[in-house]
Each structure stands twice: as structure tokens, then as C-alpha cells.
Amino acid sequence: MHPVNLEPGDQPFADATPRAVQPLAAQSVGVGVIGLGNVGSGTLAILAENADQIALKLGFPLRVEAVCSRSVADKQIPAALGSPVRTTNWREVVDHPDVQIVVELVGGTTVAREIIEAAAARGKSVVTANKELMALSGADLWDSAIAARINMAMEASVAGGIPIHAVLREGISGDRINTLYGILNGTCNYILTEIERRGAGFDSVLREAQEAGYAEADPSADVDGFDARSKLAILAALAFGERIVPADIYTEGIRRITPIDFGYAHMLRHTIRLICAARQTPDGLLLSVRPSLIPQSTILAGVRGAYNAVWVRGKYGADTFYYGRGAGPHPTGVAVVSDLMRVAREIRSGSPERVSPFAHARLGEYLPIPISLNxxxxxxxxxxxxxxxxxxxxxxxxxxxxxxxxxxxxxxxxxxxxxxxxxxxxxxxxxxxxxxxxxxxxxxxxxxxxxxxxxxxxx
Ligand SMILES: NC(=O)c1ccc[n+]([C@@H]2O[C@H](COP(=O)([O-])OP(=O)(O)OC[C@H]3O[C@@H](n4cnc5c(N)ncnc54)[C@H](OP(=O)(O)O)[C@@H]3O)[C@@H](O)[C@H]2O)c1
Incomplete structure (x- = not known):
């Protein structure tokens, strides 16, 4: 019996007639990458350098057919990727006949949304790292993707190097989650742990972080908690099966934390971290992103520098803990490439995951409640x-x-x-x-x- 090679759109059992076995390269899945910044460059580097392992694990290679950024002419595209189409116009990537998966790595909520909608309209699957857009409109975009019969994946959108989406959607999806705590913003965690370590003030540590490239020139999204809020909105939606938007989450940043606060926290045998919390209470779901005192003895207190961590407590499985790099071209690139592999596999097998990770059932018991009830x-x-x-x-x-x-x-x-x-x-x-x-x-x-x-x- 020869293996059956399914083409995109084929149904798995629609036609069991054996076909001729194609050479490996002919079975490749075509990829188009839009956005060649931090994450885009890391993704291309991994696709180039790790191509042999990726092909072995999948049973077929991924081929980068087109790449796009506004300044594409200045970008170094790894030679091992051959000669993909280079363009400044993202529509050319979406329209490219050999691109089956569109990778959105532009960020923001305007062009990124257009890219995802255009890809879905052409029946092309999407991989994205966009926490902001997914936190704001993930549920609706997913509904459109399901209607268009495409796959979507967004592992890189939260805690770059930690495969937390897979954990919540698959690994512990059989549990009933009570509580989720996260340290989800590496910039804030770096700043807080440097204030703690050296007794330096917030402003000087922020300046150093900006000079070293850890913090943006406009640091507000990080230090005022908005980036962490988007990530918590996504994780809480996955963990509790609810439609949760950023506005449901009480948010406070770290600008007011001083070395003195660490002095007092230490006297209490605690430390301070920007804690993202989603807790089920008898009244509903309490959601917050805020600097909090946590015991020095807890595992979360050991999360230092730009690292991220997520701690989940379930009714049946009790505590599980996930730790890793929250950002950076390579850790985030791994998440993007792993998503590409999963989606490519689903395209090949014709069995896409067509259940939205958002709001799979609105149980009601998890409705967000105001922080004043905390x-x-x-x-x-x-x-x-x-x-x-x-x-x-x-x-x-x-x-x-x-x-x-x-x-x-x-x-x-x-x-x-x-x-x-x-x-x-x-x-x-x-x-x-x-x-x-x-x-x-x-x-x-x-x-x-x-x-x-x-x-x-x-x-
Ligand atoms: N950085 C991380 O470690 C990290 C971690 C997790 C998730 N993410 C998410 O990943 C996404 C990308 O982040 P990033 O840090 O890689 O951003 P970035 O370095 O600013 O890169 C953005 C890229 O998008 C391109 N671009 C912007 N507008 C475009 C347009 N209209 N048409 C074509 N290309 C356009 C830019 O082109 P030019 O270079 O030509 O200007 C640039 O190459 C964001 O959603 C972010 O939240 C990032």
C-alpha cells in the first residue's frame, strides 16, 4: 500500500485511491513572511539553519516563497532560503500562488488585521505573533478563519519562548483551571530585578534598558502594563474559555516602584514583581496586571531579568509551572516556526484544528468581575x-x-x-x-x- 499524499483542501478520507509518491521537495508547503524585524529575522534564520531537522520532523520541507517589509531591499535574507520573492507590498505575499501559510509579523492592529483578513479571504492559513490584535479581536478573527476553513496559530503572541498556548489548549486542557499567574513582560521584570539587585532608581534602569535594546524608546506599552495586559487577556481566554478583552483587566504599571519598596518588601520576606493574575472566585473571574508583593520563597520570585513564567493551578492536576525567555528573535522565532510546522501538518493531513481557542463555550461562571471585589x-x-x-x-x-x-x-x-x-x-x-x-x-x-x-x- 502506497502512502496517500493529500493536497491542500483535500479531505482526509474523500478519495482513498493511492497516488504516485512525490519526491520530498515537491511536497513542500509554501510560506510567506510579512514583517522582517526582530521576530521575522529570527524566524527566517531558523527556517534556514534548521531546515533539515524541520523537514525530517515533518516529512516534508517548508519553503519560503515570499518575504515582505517596507525596507525589504536592506534586509539580509539567508542564502539557504534560495530566492524568495522580495516585496514591499504585503498583498503580493498573500496573493502569491505558492504561499499556503501567511506569517504576519508586522504587529499593531491595522495592517496586521488587513493581512489576516486578506489571507483568510484567499483560503490561506495564518501564523501570527501579534498579541495586541489577538487580545483585542482574536475571537472574531478566529471565527472568520473557521468560516474560511483555514488554520490559524498564535503561539508566539504570549511569552515568546514558552509554548504556553499548546499547554493550555492541549497539555492541560482536561483540567479545570482555578488560577493563572504570570510574569509576562520581560522589560518590566528586567527593570524590577535590576532595581532590586542594585538599588538603582526606576529612571536610570529604564534608560540603561533602552540603551541596551531591552526597552523601546517609548516604554509605555511595557512599563505601564499594557503589553502584559494583552498577553493576560489571551491566556485567560484560553484558560477559562471566555471572551476576555483587555478592558476587562485592571492594569497598573511599575513606574512608582523604588529601591525603598524592595527594602520594605525584603523586611516582609517578599519581593516585588509585575504579576498578571487571573483567579476564579465564587463571584467570577478577577483579572489584574499590577506590581504585587510575592513571598521570596515562591518559585515566581526566582524569575529574574528578561525571563517570563506562567504558573497554572487546576482543580485536578494542581500546580504546573512554565518558564523561559519571553521575547527575542530566536525564542520567538522558535514559536513561529513550530506553529508553521503544526499548520503545515494540518494542511497536509487535511484535518485543521477548526475549534476556536477563544470562548469555546461561554460557561458564565468565569465572567470577569471588577477589581474592587478583590x-x-x-x-x-x-x-x-x-x-x-x-x-x-x-x-x-x-x-x-x-x-x-x-x-x-x-x-x-x-x-x-x-x-x-x-x-x-x-x-x-x-x-x-x-x-x-x-x-x-x-x-x-x-x-x-x-x-x-x-x-x-x-x-
Ligand atoms: N520582539 C519580540 O521579541 C516579540 C516577542 C513576541 C511577540 N512579538 C510580536 O511580533 C510582532 C513583530 O514584532 P517585532 O519585534 O519583530 O517588530 P519589528 O522589529 O518592529 O518588525 C516589524 C516589521 O514589520 C514591517 N512592517 C511594518 N509595517 C509594514 C507594512 N505596512 N508593510 C510591510 N511591512 C511592514 C517592518 O518593516 P521595516 O523593517 O521595513 O520597517 C518590520 O520589518 C509584533 O506583533 C510583536 O508584538 C514580538
Missing amino acids: RAAYYLRFRVKDRPGIIAQLAAALAAESISIEGVLQLPDEDASDLPFVITVEPTTEQALRDALARMAKMEFLIEPPLAMPIEASL
């Missing part, structure tokens, strides 16, 4: 012009909202005109805490509004 112990850091009676006034504001003080911490400091100290409070609701902070806002001895961070107890 219940936690909190760390409150104050900067004050010192004078008698300050603690009494702050304690009164907390007591008025029925919040109990757990402790007061003050490291030695001689500057009475700008004195930092910390109050930790016992578990309370975020709403009560906000009401207490609103009372404090009127107190004239405060140099700036208090910094409030949850102390994560369940890690």
Missing part, C-alpha cells in the same frame, strides 16, 4: 513630611473603613522632610482600601499619594 492583604507605602500624629491619622482613615493594621515598618532615614514608611493591612476588599486611600488623599503631610500593592498570599 480581597487581599495590602502593602501601603507613604512618603510624608514628618510630624507627630501621622500614624494616628492614617490609622483613623483605615479604621473608618474597618481595615485592621497588621504592622508598621520604618527603615532608618534622616530626612524628616521626605520620610518613607510602610503600613501593612490585614485582608480587606479593594473597595474598602480605595475608600480609605481617598480619605488619606486630603492629608497635607503626604508628599505623594500612597502606593498600594496587594500581598499575594496564595502563591
Whole structure:
């Protein structure tokens, strides 16, 4: 019996008549890459350097038929890829007759969306690394892809080097997930761990990170938490089977974290990380991206530098932990190439994965709820012009909202005109805490509004 070679669009069992075996190269799947920046260049390098292994693992090669970027003339295309069409017009890639999978590595939500929609309209599968677009419109794009009978894959969109989509869609999909914690922004994690390690201020560490290429010239998407928010929106949608959009997620960045905060956190045997959290509560799903105190003993506290990590807790399988590089041309390129291999296999086998990873069933129990319902112990850091009676006034504001003080911490400091100290409070609701902070806002001895961070107890 000869093997049956299916062509794209063939149904697996529609025609069992054996055909002549084709040489390996003739069975290749054609790829078009749009966007040749960090991820695009890493993807092409892996497709070129690892071509032999990829072909062996697949049973057929991937052929890069066309590449595109606005400055394509200046780009180095690895010689091993032969002579793909080079163009500045992405439509030429989508329209190329030998391109079966379109790789969208442009980013943003405008051109990228047009590329994906145009590919689907031509019956071509899509691989993308675009967290922003997938967080915003992934569910709708996936519905269109299913209607167009194409495959879509987006492993690289979250935690570049960690295959977390595959884990949630396949590896632990049989579990019922209660909680997901992530460190999902490498730039923030690098900055926080450098502040912790060296006692340097946020601004100087950010400047160094920009000079070293770890942070963008406009760092807002990273340090204000928006990049991590997109990633959490995608992971929470996959983990909980809900339609979750970025606006459902309470988001706070890391700009206010100082070396002093690490000093106090260490006194409490904690550290500070930008924690992306999705927690099932009896009322619904609590979603947040915010700097938080986490115990030094937890595995997440050991995630340093530009690394990412995801911790998932399921009802049946308990805790699993995933760790790796969150970004960079090669780690992210591996995710893109692995997606290409999966989609190519599905094209060959004619059995595409045509169930959307988003909102596979709206169970309702996982509906997002406001962060004001969060219940936690909190760390409150104050900067004050010192004078008698300050603690009494702050304690009164907390007591008025029925919040109990757990402790007061003050490291030695001689500057009475700008004195930092910390109050930790016992578990309370975020709403009560906000009401207490609103009372404090009127107190004239405060140099700036208090910094409030949850102390994560369940890690
Ligand atoms: N960087 C990472 O480590 C990482 C990790 C995970 C996911 N991602 C995601 O991967 C995607 C790409 O990120 P990146 O860092 O590789 O971005 P990048 O370095 O800025 O590269 C973007 C590429 O897209 C091209 N481009 C932009 N607009 C275009 C247009 N209208 N037509 C044709 N080409 C166009 C650019 O062309 P020119 O070079 O000619 O200007 C450039 O080659 C984004 O969605 C990002 O969120 C990135």
C-alpha cells in the first residue's frame, strides 16, 4: 500500500485511491513572511539553519516563497532560503500562488488585521505573533478563519519562548483551571530585578534598558502594563474559555516602584514583581496586571531579568509551572516556526484544528468581575513630611473603613522632610482600601499619594 499524499483542501478520507509518491521537495508547503524585524529575522534564520531537522520532523520541507517589509531591499535574507520573492507590498505575499501559510509579523492592529483578513479571504492559513490584535479581536478573527476553513496559530503572541498556548489548549486542557499567574513582560521584570539587585532608581534602569535594546524608546506599552495586559487577556481566554478583552483587566504599571519598596518588601520576606493574575472566585473571574508583593520563597520570585513564567493551578492536576525567555528573535522565532510546522501538518493531513481557542463555550461562571471585589492583604507605602500624629491619622482613615493594621515598618532615614514608611493591612476588599486611600488623599503631610500593592498570599 502506497502512502496517500493529500493536497491542500483535500479531505482526509474523500478519495482513498493511492497516488504516485512525490519526491520530498515537491511536497513542500509554501510560506510567506510579512514583517522582517526582530521576530521575522529570527524566524527566517531558523527556517534556514534548521531546515533539515524541520523537514525530517515533518516529512516534508517548508519553503519560503515570499518575504515582505517596507525596507525589504536592506534586509539580509539567508542564502539557504534560495530566492524568495522580495516585496514591499504585503498583498503580493498573500496573493502569491505558492504561499499556503501567511506569517504576519508586522504587529499593531491595522495592517496586521488587513493581512489576516486578506489571507483568510484567499483560503490561506495564518501564523501570527501579534498579541495586541489577538487580545483585542482574536475571537472574531478566529471565527472568520473557521468560516474560511483555514488554520490559524498564535503561539508566539504570549511569552515568546514558552509554548504556553499548546499547554493550555492541549497539555492541560482536561483540567479545570482555578488560577493563572504570570510574569509576562520581560522589560518590566528586567527593570524590577535590576532595581532590586542594585538599588538603582526606576529612571536610570529604564534608560540603561533602552540603551541596551531591552526597552523601546517609548516604554509605555511595557512599563505601564499594557503589553502584559494583552498577553493576560489571551491566556485567560484560553484558560477559562471566555471572551476576555483587555478592558476587562485592571492594569497598573511599575513606574512608582523604588529601591525603598524592595527594602520594605525584603523586611516582609517578599519581593516585588509585575504579576498578571487571573483567579476564579465564587463571584467570577478577577483579572489584574499590577506590581504585587510575592513571598521570596515562591518559585515566581526566582524569575529574574528578561525571563517570563506562567504558573497554572487546576482543580485536578494542581500546580504546573512554565518558564523561559519571553521575547527575542530566536525564542520567538522558535514559536513561529513550530506553529508553521503544526499548520503545515494540518494542511497536509487535511484535518485543521477548526475549534476556536477563544470562548469555546461561554460557561458564565468565569465572567470577569471588577477589581474592587478583590480581597487581599495590602502593602501601603507613604512618603510624608514628618510630624507627630501621622500614624494616628492614617490609622483613623483605615479604621473608618474597618481595615485592621497588621504592622508598621520604618527603615532608618534622616530626612524628616521626605520620610518613607510602610503600613501593612490585614485582608480587606479593594473597595474598602480605595475608600480609605481617598480619605488619606486630603492629608497635607503626604508628599505623594500612597502606593498600594496587594500581598499575594496564595502563591
Ligand atoms: N520582539 C519580540 O521579541 C516579540 C516577542 C513576541 C511577540 N512579538 C510580536 O511580533 C510582532 C513583530 O514584532 P517585532 O519585534 O519583530 O517588530 P519589528 O522589529 O518592529 O518588525 C516589524 C516589521 O514589520 C514591517 N512592517 C511594518 N509595517 C509594514 C507594512 N505596512 N508593510 C510591510 N511591512 C511592514 C517592518 O518593516 P521595516 O523593517 O521595513 O520597517 C518590520 O520589518 C509584533 O506583533 C510583536 O508584538 C514580538
